[in-house]
Amino acid sequence: MTRDNTRDIRVSLAILLLIILDQGIKLVVRSYYGVSIPIIEDLIYFKPFLNDKYSWMNSMFNFGLGKVFHVVLTLVILILAHYWFTYMNNKGGYSKIGKILQIFLISGGLCSLIDKIFWNGSLDYIMLKGFFIFDLKDIYINVFNAILIIFVIKHRKRISKINEKEVLREYFKFIKKSLIIK
Template identity: 45%
Template sequence: MKIKNKKTWISVIFLISIEQIIKIIINSNYLDKNIPILPPLLYFKPIFNRDYSWFNSMLQLGIGRWIHILIAAVMSLLIYLFYSYLNNRIGINRVINIMFAFVFSGALCSLIDKVFWNGSLDYIQLKGFFTFDLKDLYINVFIGMLILLALMKNKTLEEIDDRNIIKDFAKYILRKP
């Protein structure tokens, strides 16, 4: 299989590596630190989220690790397949490549957290709200770009805005060898 979009895949590897290196350094040296970044709002305050997801934590659902691993793996696969579908349908697109790099990196980092860290090592505290990490920022960059594209009525988004997109995507997945 020939790798398309090498820059995109290098970006994915880079984003995942940065996130994991930061977590390894924090876990080894700074786990017990509480450092103001922009007081009184933003702090460096590492914690392990053993609830595995924001929804599980906020709603106290009690959903276990293996279900979260399964969900993260399926979501990562669907993100990859949808990216592949978009490349097939509209061709290689720089904006889609950037968005994919962020959301796929975030999804894989989430899977890595659940498999290897038994939760998420979150380290940036938004006082009074929640604590997050770099993967959460990756996913939010993707969401922000998606919102901007929608507000700007970007032609890239118009090319994929189709009533039959879910049906076409399902057909694409089922045709894959």
């Protein structure tokens, strides 16, 4: 087994574990609708809620975008992310941080897709009083965001030298080539 195969298996297992954890919690939480238990009084509560608007943006701004739109959007993002991580791996730019980013983004995205298809929304259960209710999947996506922001700030000088148009051109050529070969 090659080093890349071992890395891929580890990443896949980590993604699977995070998905099982998220969905397993939801299987337990679903029987607690209507319950509100303080975790930290006046700050954090356990309060299960089904967000049937499919995304926080759709909920906040009442865009009225339905399930099919959100499923397709999530699938497109997951496919583009998969190809991005594969592209970066092939370019030699796939580091430990890249693996961590991939694990959290793909886990969060797949959990989101499962929520939309099988839960008909997002079963959120952690409430920050006065703000919003979220779940483990949202934490995965925000961990991805935080690590990415820290990475970009830390490497801003190197990143500023990158020709974004050229990278995007190569990335889409890579996707096209990948689709033609298969």
